[in-house]
Amino acid sequence: MKVVSLHSDPDCLTLEWEDGGSTPLPAIWLRDHCQGAECRDPGNGQRLLNITQIPIDTRIAGAELHDGRLRVDFEPDGHHSEFQVDWLLEHCRDLEQQHDDRSERMKRLWRGDSFPGGLPHCSYELFRDGADHQRDALRAVRDYGFVLLDAVPCESGEVLRVIENFGYVRETNYGPLFEVRARIDANNLAYTNLGLGCHLDNPYRDPVPGLQLLHCLASSTDGGESVLQDGFLAASILREENLQHFEILSRQWINFRFRDADADLRSRVPFIEVDDRDNIIKVRFNNRSIDVIHLPPAQLAVFYPAYRHWAEILEREALQVEFKLEAGQLMLFDNTRVLHARRAYSATGTRHLQGAYSDLDGLYSRLNRLESSA
Amino acid sequence: MKVVSLHSDPDCLTLEWEDGGSTPLPAIWLRDHCQGAECRDPGNGQRLLNITQIPIDTRIAGAELHDGRLRVDFEPDGHHSEFQVDWLLEHCRDLEQQHDDRSERMKRLWRGDSFPGGLPHCSYELFRDGADHQRDALRAVRDYGFVLLDAVPCESGEVLRVIENFGYVRETNYGPLFEVRARIDANNLAYTNLGLGCHLDNPYRDPVPGLQLLHCLASSTDGGESVLQDGFLAASILREENLQHFEILSRQWINFRFRDADADLRSRVPFIEVDDRDNIIKVRFNNRSIDVIHLPPAQLAVFYPAYRHWAEILEREALQVEFKLEAGQLMLFDNTRVLHARRAYSATGTRHLQGAYSDLDGLYSRLNRLESSA
Numbered sequence: 015m016k017v018v019s020l021h022s023d024p025d026c027l028t029l030e031w032e033d034g035g036s037t038p039l040p041a042i043w044l045r046d047h048c049q050g051a052e053c054r055d056p057g058n059g060q061r062l063l064n065i066t067q068i069p070i071d072t073r074i075a076g077a078e079l080h081d082g083r084l085r086v087d088f089e090p091d092g093h094h095s096e097f098q099v100d101w102l103l104e105h106c107r108d109l110e111q112q113h114d115d116r117s118e119r120m121k122r123l124w125r126g127d128s129f130p131g132g133l134p135h136c137s138y139e140l141f142r143d144g145a146d147h148q149r150d151a152l153r154a155v156r157d158y159g160f161v162l163l164d165a166v167p168c169e170s171g172e173v174l175r176v177i178e179n180f181g182y183v184r185e186t187n188y189g190p191l192f193e194v195r196a197r198i199d200a201n202n203l204a205y206t207n208l209g210l211g212c213h214l215d216n217p218y219r220d221p222v223p224g225l226q227l228l229h230c231l232a233s234s235t236d237g238g239e240s241v242l243q244d245g246f247l248a249a250s251i252l253r254e255e256n257l258q259h260f261e262i263l264s265r266q267w268i269n270f271r272f273r274d275a276d277a278d279l280r281s282r283v284p285f286i287e288v289d290d291r292d293n294i295i296k297v298r299f300n301n302r303s304i305d306v307i308h309l310p311p312a313q314l315a316v317f318y319p320a321y322r323h324w325a326e327i328l329e330r331e332a333l334q335v336e337f338k339l340e341a342g343q344l345m346l347f348d349n350t351r352v353l354h355a356r357r358a359y360s361a362t363g364t365r366h367l368q369g370a371y372s373d374l375d376g377l378y379s380r381l382n383r384l385e386s387s388a
Numbered sequence: 389m390k391v392v393s394l395h396s397d398p399d400c401l402t403l404e405w406e407d408g409g410s411t412p413l414p415a416i417w418l419r420d421h422c423q424g425a426e427c428r429d430p431g432n433g434q435r436l437l438n439i440t441q442i443p444i445d446t447r448i449a450g451a452e453l454h455d456g457r458l459r460v461d462f463e464p465d466g467h468h469s470e471f472q473v474d475w476l477l478e479h480c481r482d483l484e485q486q487h488d489d490r491s492e493r494m495k496r497l498w499r500g501d502s503f504p505g506g507l508p509h510c511s512y513e514l515f516r517d518g519a520d521h522q523r524d525a526l527r528a529v530r531d532y533g534f535v536l537l538d539a540v541p542c543e544s545g546e547v548l549r550v551i552e553n554f555g556y557v558r559e560t561n562y563g564p565l566f567e568v569r570a571r572i573d574a575n576n577l578a579y580t581n582l583g584l585g586c587h588l589d590n591p592y593r594d595p596v597p598g599l600q601l602l603h604c605l606a607s608s609t610d611g612g613e614s615v616l617q618d619g620f621l622a623a624s625i626l627r628e629e630n631l632q633h634f635e636i637l638s639r640q641w642i643n644f645r646f647r648d649a650d651a652d653l654r655s656r657v658p659f660i661e662v663d664d665r666d667n668i669i670k671v672r673f674n675n676r677s678i679d680v681i682h683l684p685p686a687q688l689a690v691f692y693p694a695y696r697h698w699a700e701i702l703e704r705e706a707l708q709v710e711f712k713l714e715a716g717q718l719m720l721f722d723n724t725r726v727l728h729a730r731r732a733y734s735a736t737g738t739r740h741l742q743g744a745y746s747d748l749d750g751l752y753s754r755l756n757r758l759e760s761s762a
Contacts, residue, residue: 026685038685039685040685040688040689040692042688042692043681043688043692046681046692047680047681055577057574057575058574058575058576058577058647058648059647060576060577060676060677061675061676061677061678062577062676063675064585064675064699064703065675065692065695065696065699066696066699066700066703070696105680106680106682108682109682109683109684109685109688110682110683110684111682112641112642112643112656112682113643113645113654113656113679113682114656115654115656116594116656117656182558182559182560183559184556184558185556185557186556186750187750187753200431200432201431201432202432202434203429203432203434203436211438219749220490220748220749221595221596221598221747221749222595224595265664266664267486267663267664268486269486269487271487272434273432273433274432276757277753277757278753278756278757278760279749279752279753279756280487280489280752280753280756281749282486282487282488282489282490282491282663284664289641289656290639290640290641290658301435301437301438301439302434302435302436303434303435304435305487306421306479306480307417307420307421308480308482308483308484308485308486308487309483309484310483310484311400311412311413311414311483314414314416314417314483315414318414318416318417318420318439321439322439322440322444325438325439325440326440329438329440373595374594375593375594375595375653375655376560376561378653378654379561379651379652379653379654382652382653382654383650383651383652386652
């Protein structure tokens with residue numbers, strides 16, 4: 015697409031595009047986004063100037079289009095900037111669209127019956143070898159919040175090698191990886207054969223690990239099925255059913271805590287985190303580790319019904335997918351969005367998972383590279 | 389302190405303390421916080437019941453004090469709970485006080501002249517060996533946002549071993565550790581001999597690493613002095629000087645981005661992050677990696693003056709401490725609060741730092757353990 019005309023006054027330059035659209039660009043924005051070698055490092059594209067170095071009364075002295083480039087002259091500092099029209103098209107055709115890979119607006123929300131053709135999955139061999147398959151699997155994490163990897167070798171520590179494909183291990187007090195199996199004297203109920211309701215891990219950690227991996231090495235017990243649930247959908251249902259409840263849980267922060275002999279992890283965070291547009295960006299729920307709830311009695315009276323409502327939505331079976339993770343399968347999920355649960359399991363047989371954490375930023379960075387090289 | 393009397397109605401139990409204070413505890417709160425073995429795992433203290441398992445019409449049928457314990461009987465489920473009075477004193481004497489180790493309310497804000505006796509520091513030997521010295525150094529990180537460690541062996545990789553004392557390495561695309569020295573074809577301006585203005589690292593990463601360590605292995609150049617600045621104080625100055633500017637920067641999120649051959653890291657976050665009480669909990673500033681600013685023109689007109697004001701405060705020398713990091717010194721600082729800068733340095737001589745990231749949650753967990761065992 016081309017720029018067919020432009021007109022400028024000292025404060026603003028307006029580009030008219032061949033499709034009839036127009037983009038008004040304030041003088042200060044243009045000066046701040048100068049792509050010249052004095053203002054941006056030619057190698058890495060980093061901005062070399064600080065906003066305070068730009069004169070406060072910056073205005074446009076003149077502008078002209080030539081050969082796919084826009085030249086702008088500024089007063090009072092006499093600076094000249096050049097912009098490729100293609101750069102302008104890519105970066106400011108619509109100045110209202112920010113990059114957003116976290117909020118509910120950019121996600122595909124799902125419920126129990128949303129995957130009639132099976133859950134998003136990928137063979138580990140293709141994931142490891144093939145850029146396209148890996149890209150699609152990472153897109154599933156971005157869009158649905160999870161993907162299953164099949165035929166991951168049942169070797170201890172393989173979960174850490176899976177992470178090397180897209181990011182970095184987030185080590186915690188549970189170690190670089192943690193063993194999920196029934197133990198004597200468990201420091202965490204995860205390490206028993208009790209059922210666990212839908213929850214997100216580590217709300218007592220700030221920042222919370224954005225990704226969790228659970229790799230099944232053995233699965234011969236009765237029970238122990240896995241459950242996943244879209245926490246963004248659940249929070250949006252809460253908002254639909256009772257806006258006040260949603261607002262209480264996003265605006266009234268609480269404490270979470272985990273304590274054992276070595277650790278005492280404490281956070282102060284909301285159940286539902288929203289961005290500047292009130293879009294959901296993160297959810298938390300873990301009945302085991304909600305700390306003592308400190309609120310004045312009048313606020314407790316409105317907080318508890320909202321909290322109960324949230325917990326009740328998270329128990330609705332229609333929102334959940336349930337499946338048995340078999341030996342060799344691994345689930346990779348967004349721990350800021352997708353809740354997981356497991357059914358209680360028998361004392362006979364063996365159920366052994368290895369888990370690890372990672373972060374969303376590494377995965378999205380990898381996905382961005384795969385998408386731009388496609 | 390003792391409970392001298394209690395009176396209860398079905399909805400609320402009120403404890404009267406011997407100092408004349410009183411604590412009203414709603415029935416649902418008491419039932420939810422039951423410390424009995426059916427409701428809490430006796431080993432790890434994790435809550436065994438979900439809020440949805442507590443009857444919605446829970447009320448107090450009776451309550452009595454006996455031998456330092458409070459017994460409460462509930463209807464309609466006939467549940468009995470016991471609480472140690474000491475537990476109640478510790479956890480609900482004042483239901484309005486939440487645990488908060490992140491916000492400005494809990495910090496000691498500082499400016500350039502706040503440390504007439506020298507910057508907070510600790511010898512590495514004492515830090516490593518002595519619980520009290522380590523506790524005091526970690527408190528300095530919590531309260532002031534930074535501490536200097538002296539006489540850290542000038543061995544490559546030592547910065548990673550320092551982290552083992554209190555937490556875990558947050559590996560990134562720059563590696564588990566990164567070398568800060570002038571390089572040819574630097575992918576980041578940090579790896580040149582240019583001066584860098586006050587900034588926080590990695591605002592394009594979400595979650596941002598909460599801690600940064602910079603360990604000086606060689607320092608024989610002219611220039612290259614280090615600067616630190618309290619970003620919480622700077623943000624509070626912005627709020628005092630122009631509340632509207634503060635609100636624009638906390639309520640209007642923007643994109644940050646870092647891109648090279650391997651990574652494309654993108655975030656959507658505010659310059660100033662506040663909690664549910666509008667207290668500052670995190671600040672960001674890095675002119676190099678602010679992405680294209682996407683806002684409608686009318687919002688740009690109010691955003692730019694606020695952004696300039698924020699940048700201008702961050703250049704005020706009276707807010708900064710400046711010092712030369714010598715070989716063997718290491719600075720450990722809160723990357724959600726404390727900005728750092730370095731002066732340009734000469735091409736002759738050697739300046740070599742090794743850096744690494746970690747997270748605040750691990751450090752605070754360690755500090756909580758050291759404080760509770762003191």
